[in-house]
Amino acid sequence: MLRAAYILAALLIGFSSSGQAQVQRLKIGGNDGLEWEKNSLIFNALEVTDENGLSPLEADPEANLLPRIKELGGTATTSVRTAAARSNQILKELIDEQYTTGWRVYTNTNGAELEVDMGAVFVLQRIFLHRGVLNDDERSLRGYEFYVNDGDSLNFIGDKPVYSLIAQDRSHGLPELDLSFSPTQVRYFKLRSTGERGFQMGDLEVFGLGVTPFAQYISRVIDLGDAANMGPVNVYTSINGEAKTQFSTKTGYVANDSLYFSQTGIPGEFEEVSLDNFDRTLDPSYAGIIRENTRDWSTWSPPYAQLENAEINAPDNRRYFQFQFKLLSGSLLDKAVVDSVVISYTTPAIADSVIAEISPTTAILGQENDFTYHLRSVTANDKRGFDTVIIRTPFAARATGLSIDGIEINDFTWQGADGRLQVAFPNNRITRSGQAIDVRFTSLMTISGTEFRGEVADSQSDAFPQRIIFGNANEEAVDNTLVVSARIDNKLFTGVDFSSDIITPNGDGINDQIALEYVLLKATDPVGIQVIIYDLSGREVRRLYDARDSSGPNQVAWDGRADDNTTVPPGLYLIRLEANTDAGDATQMRSVAVVY
16 A cells, blocks of 8 residues: 655744754644544544544434445445446445336345445444335345354455344245344444245345444544654543553655566566556556555554653654554443644754664672763764663662763763663763764663663753664674673572561560561563562461562561561561562572560
């Protein structure tokens, strides 16, 4: 499918103080945004609200859906290709409100089929096929089978839907067919004749109810005018019940996200050609093939976890941008409405690219490790640049040094918080291509395969940060990666320790409780942790902790009380720390004395 680039008007909301970058905002929807349908590539099972929002279609139980399917790309075909039942006319004849036209079969009636693609998934509950001859009951449909398909890709063989039979009547003899059935998700349906005589039926009416289960919007390719650094995205929605909005993005270097290949004359061999040289008028078997352009475009991102002030989940520093969302209803009445989509970006980009790698690429889990973040700038001119490096770390990190082109820099500043280390050097701004930056820092690691993603930013302009790409940033760092693995060991816990060896729960404020500290390793997702107190006979005294923890430092406190909230007698007790992780099971036992 051709997806030509389309320049959407951007609403300018500010300029940088230095003139190096301008912040722009692109808005679709809402009272002051662009129109949805005019800026779409795919507009499926959707309608625009009075406030220029986007809503999934909702069926009126009393209104015939069939006249609407043409605008959705739906079709109707018949297996009988007589003059009165041509495939290219059947849909028109089924909705023209004339009893003299419709579904008409004169020969080979047993097995004749009428197949309808609704163009979108609806929850259907009834079809009504009008009589086609007002004064002759003998020309009605004399037996039928009714099949449906929900449009799910799993229910296809090739490009053909696999149907399920949901109703049949081989002795039907009424002049009209009025068929009601349980509410069913339907994209395609098929009506099959089982009678032996010819028939003449008129208009077909199709009735549904509730919100369409699935609706999709894909924007046209958006030309940002230049390579851009992407800011936050905001998708403003109104969601009720169990409905969901799934939003995804992708970016590209070129305007077209398709590649075109013509046949070479050798079976199975193709050569890439430009769009202008791709002949669409030929039969598909001769014309060649069209493929998705994954060479110059990213793939669609996973659905965003959050929709407001979300970080763009697609590579930046690219000129072309596209977004899509899917609206999923959780029930017949649940609906997700998209009020507007707002994309913020700055042009030009901070640099043509910034390459980075980390060393060392192996670390000891459960303790702080020393790392060096190597960066190298690539830029075609000195009008852009950056003076800040942001490193995404698993836990709070600390910067220990900075050098630029081999010269130690002492007047840098840094800020560290969970998940983010920011190092700024405004007096040594990077403006030339090939400059080398080394940021030295320490960080705790608890999971093998941790990626230290990064960005660069410019405090002297309004430019949004630009993402770093991994590559050969330093000849002495040999791995060209931002991923750090673990040195091999079997430990799931480290740093297991008590704040005290004894507990004296007498209320004097001294050793009234103890804290059990531990670091959980290798847990890529939260895992079940249990901390249980036993007496020396093995009897469970207190189930102190039973929850799910993430990798990293954790702490549990015990105040010397049992499960019934009474203070335990003096003596020696065992504390059992247990975990079940994707890396295996682990148990740690420690003893503690209770004294008065």
